[in-house]
Amino acid sequence: MIHPILQPQTLSLTRDLVIGSSTREGGVSEGSYESLNLSLNTSDRLEHVRENRRRWFAALGIAEAGLGIPNQVHSGTVKVISEPGQVPECDALVTREPGLFLSVLTADCTPVLIWSKKARAVAAVHAGWRGTASGILARTLTTMQAELDCVPQDLQVYIGPGLGVDNFEVGSEFRDIFASTYLHQAHGSLRFDNTAALVAQAVKAGVSLDHIESSSHCTFADSDLFFSHRRDRGITGRMMSVIGFHEFS
Secondary structure, eight states: OOOOOBOOSSSOOOTTEEEEEOOSOSOOOOGGGTTTOOOSSSSSOHHHHHHHHHHHHHHHTOOGGGEEEEOOOSOOOEEEOSSOEEEOSOSEEEEOOTTOEEEEEESSSEEEEEEETTTTEEEEEEEOHHHHHTTHHHHHHHHHHHHSOOOGGGEEEEEOOBOOGGGOEEOGGGGGTSOGGGEEEETTEEEEOHHHHHHHHHHHTTOOGGGEEEOOOBTTTOTTTOOOTTTTTTOOOOEEEEEEEOOOO
16 A cells, blocks of 8 residues: 655645655555556666556556656656657656656655646656756646646646755755755755755746645655665665546546
């Protein structure tokens, strides 16, 4: 049994909206990938990952065949899709196709899930620091407004678990990339607040602050709950975040 599925707690959900982020709990993988590794692109045993994915999609109540999957490249590229499958070289997917569920894989980068109940549109964003620097969330929100008739005040944004500011140590070159608002000196080194930068992008795109929820989890610090590429030095699994509307009954 998959437990827990992380979902927004303060935002407005509907029964036909599927939304959630996995943790590392509830799977069959072993060693560095213990236990719910959902990535097929690791050195984990393929049969373990397939069983993990079977459990995950069963818990969500959807079919894996209905999944839109970005080939994540740490870019600012957003693509609108209307059918499931692999989507090359992008880090955000947008759709208003019912029964199409968008996904991102993460292990320190931040997953962002967006929806509009009125437009019945959704988006899934993979936002590491490079994506954030490229304005990936702002681009996604603009795309939803321009191409899917979404109104900013109807959009809701869930910023899922990623690398928290306390453990996001960066070099001085970040001062040339991000405003000082998102950089903090702590314990003798510079730290980057990815969540704050993403919230700012959402607000600038017209989303109300009370329509934005940020996870309090840190993937680095919460080792029992999350894989972390930085903590585990690259040999680790991946969590998955998924969003989509069921087809009308």
